[in-house]
Amino acid sequence: MAPPAGQIRPGRYLAFFVAIVAVLYALVFFTGDGKAKPKLGIDLQGGTRVALTARTTSGDPSKESLNLAREIIETRVNGTGVSGAEVVLDGNNIVITVPGENGERAKDLGQTAQLRFRPVLQAIPAGPLQQEQTTPPTSGAPTSGAPTSGAAPTSAPPSAGAPTSSAAPQGRPAPAKAAQPTSQPPAPTTSAAPPSGTEQPPAQLPTTEACTNYSKLLADPKAEKGAVITAAKTCRQDPKIAPSKGADGAEVPADQSVQLAALSTLSCGPGNKDPLVGNDDPTQPVATCDQDGNEKFILGPSFLEGKEISNATAQVDQGGVGYVVSLSFTGTGADIWSKYTAAHVKERAAFVLDTAVVSAPTIQGVINGDTQITGGEGGFKSSEANKLASVLKFGSLPLSFDASEAETVSPTLGLSSMKAGLLAGGIGLLLVFVYSLFYYRLLGVLMILSLALSGLIVFAVLVLLGRWVGFTLDLAGIAGFIVAIGITADSFVIFFERLKDEIREGRSFRSAVPKAWVRARRTILSADAVQFLAAAVLYVLAVGQVKGFAFTLGMSTVLDLVVVFLVTHPLVAMASKSKLLSNSKLSGLGAVQRPVARKAAPVAGAAAAKEV
Structure with a gap:
């Protein structure tokens, strides 16, 4: 028989999440080069990025022409001898990305070859x-003379x-x-020697x-x-x-x-x-x-x-x-x-x-x-x-292009940018951790654990996307993840505050969890759907690095749902069934439970007096 609404078997959900993580990291370590390292953009590792905008006399260029131009430019990029170069189509733009210090030649690759x-x-x-x-x-x-050997001078003009x-x-x-x-006769051979009788010209x-x-x-x-x-x-x-x-x-x-x-x-x-x-x-x-x-x-x-x-x-x-x-x-x-x-x-x-x-x-x-x-x-x-x-x-590009953007980042600057991005993300996470521990106590610990597991699954997905579809993590993408920290934490806050509302209505921690989840789930799904839709629209309309921000924001929103449904809710349900963890001093729900208890005490006393 199926459990009542909001009642779940936490062990099954957590086991399913563990299986997802195991599969992802098996793919990380046993496919491709086996290195757990995401693919970094040039603003993090240094390199050159050139954006070429198609120039036409009438209307937008056809998709076939753009794809053909991209293939030709990709052939030229590969011909420079650098590794890790990418040529991608971005709307009517062709974006050339060459990592490392060998990307200067990329700025000339979009010239219209004829x-x-x-x-x-x-x-x-x-x-x-x-x-x-x-x-x-x-x-x-054509010469009318008979073919001669390559070394002998001819008596006729070449x-x-x-x-x-x-x-x-x-x-x-x-x-x-x-x-x-x-089967044609051999072609005549020109000679560097002067015709006989020709006067030697001056050396100049x-x-x-x-x-x-x-x-x-x-x-x-x-x-x-x-x-x-x-x-x-x-x-x-x-x-x-x-x-x-x-x-x-x-x-x-x-x-x-x-x-x-x-x-x-x-x-x-x-x-x-x-x-x-x-x-x-x-x-x-x-x-x-x-x-x-x-x-x-x-x-x-x-x-x-x-x-x-x-x-x-x-x-x-x-x-x-x-x-x-x-x-x-x-x-x-x-x-x-x-x-x-x-x-x-x-x-x-x-x-x-x-x-x-x-x-x-x-x-x-x-x-x-x-x-x-x-x-x-x-x-x-x-x-x-x-x-x-x-x-x-x-050999010939079917379109003419203008270099609308050309950017060269040194590896040193890229390393500094990556450190700055990681520092910003770390500070954001620390503030969320401090707030959650101060305000929610045990629930705050569950929030921190959920965020850590979310980071674990996001990292694996980043590595695999870079390996399979060439996704590169840049500063804009890191910004998307930092913003997503707040969105993920917001889902936990919605659940926890709904839980408090149920306790205020007189329910215990254990009985409040399924009721709170049923109501919070709708709000979480609606909020994440709106957030994902906004990220999708931004991704479609944006160009360049803004796409990276939109992509990571949308991806984090989807993974937020995975973590909330498979980790946070089961962990809270397990905590509510434990006598130790459901203690009001540890759970962080004491401030809500005490007023409810005080209101319930006179009612209980009146009922006892009436019985007497």
């Missing part, structure tokens, strides 16, 4: 420019589209849709006023970023570095001096930040490097945008060794690519991401469908092919 296809007008090895390369490159027409080595990546039709046989490299100014600004650490970008465009995107047509329609060759001046300003290799990243003009030629820093290029205006790539995958080369990268284009992109490859067989086309050349394969034939990029002799390695496929497929 993947473009540009013709290769000239390619030379990176490093000091050699004056032997004074023969003007052709305007893009082709503008020729690769610099026989191992250059090759572009060919995919086997399923090949328009021509893929040619320069221009624009490139001289650009070089000075690059060397000046105090130079304004806008001035550097403007100078870079003027020097490295000078129209004279590419062939053009004059007013009469006649061919105007590239100015070799302007080309060399632009190339001389390039410092290739990892770690060299290009000021033109995100700022280059696709309608103008550009002087740039490849991503590995091995080659310098003069590239023509963009003829195809990366958004026209529909898919890119890394595959084993069925017709050779190593791996290849297969590209699929959209309908418009396939048409443009087919026409371009038909007009530029045996020339190189550069795939350019953030102004850096990702790959510059030689076009082996007319390509009317899917395209394969090979790695030259030996093909690509698996890691190289997968990286290139990822860049080609996800």
Whole structure:
């Protein structure tokens, strides 16, 4: 038979709570890394946080575009080599969090990258420019000479589209849709040696006023970023570095001096930040490097945008060794690519991401469908092919972003913040403990024990949330927990004050507990429901760190109900059944019970006299 309303079996409730705690801590110690340590935010452990806000010309960006941008930026963050970095979507914002001291590069990861296809007008090895390369490159027409070895000089000018080595990546039709046989002759090789009979030029490299100014600004650490970008465009995107047509329609060759001046300003290799990243003009030629820093290029205006790539995958080369990268284009992109490859067989086309050349394969034939990029002799390695496929497929951000927030916190400051937060929480708990002991005595002890058990279960949940969903505890979250201390204590106060009301009505401690619980339970549920609803609304509407405050406040409210129902009420019920613990001097209910006893004494005396 079920017990009367308010009557419970305390042992069962406490056993159920112990089982919950046991399961939680089993998951803490036997899953993941097994460390009982919550994941801390950058304001507690130090690091960098950057919030990027999507910039659109009309309306809000689509969810698909935001998710794609988040995936691309996450790939870039992981590419920085730091561990523990996070990229999360927060409304129309993308928040990048990099813990530790390696997060400075995160501030540049949200720049709008554009993947473009540009013709290769000239390619030379990176490093000091050699004056032997004074023969003007052709305007893009394929060479008619027979292929030569990489070491021998040629008697004809080097082709503008020729690769610099026989191992250059090759572009060919995919086997399923090949328009021509893929067995093409080796691509011609340009040579650094001067053509025979050519007079050796002076040792001084040619320069221009624009490139001289650009070089000075690059060397000046105090130079304004806008001035550097403007100078870079003027020097490295000078129209004279590419062939053009004059007013009469006649061919105007590239100015070799302007080309060399632009190339001389390039410092290739990892770690060299290009000021033109995100700022280059696709309608103008550009002087740039490849991503590995091995080659310098003069590239023509963009003829195809990366958004026209529909898919890119890394595959084993069925017709050779190593791996290849297969590209699929959209309908418009396939048409443009087919026409371009038909007009530029045996020339190189550069795939350019953030102004850096990702790959510059030689076009082996007319390509009317899917395209394969090979790695030259030996093909690509698996890691190289997968990286290139990822860049080609996800290289361009579909949206432009503004850095709406950028914050860097040193580890020392983070440690100080954590100590301050823990100190504030400790002071809050101490005040609650002192108040509860002074006002409630034994009931105050039960309140303290309930708060301690609440902290135990909150800690385990924090560790597991950080491990499973990446939740990080920051200062705002600690503030939410400190506020929740008052909310949890308020639930106990409601129960205890209702208990006093029942005793004032003449009930004993033992009989008052079930009655008080039935009435207090409704109030506790209503108050916590309102509190949780407020936290949920705040979480949905807030951005940034305020979300952490709302989340911890809502989570603490839910756990408050668990503790009140499974711990506090059973403990009070057990105390009411104990002769020692129900003593009015210990329970803290003596001030309420004494007036009731005095009122009951005359009534009892009158009843006895009447009986006599």
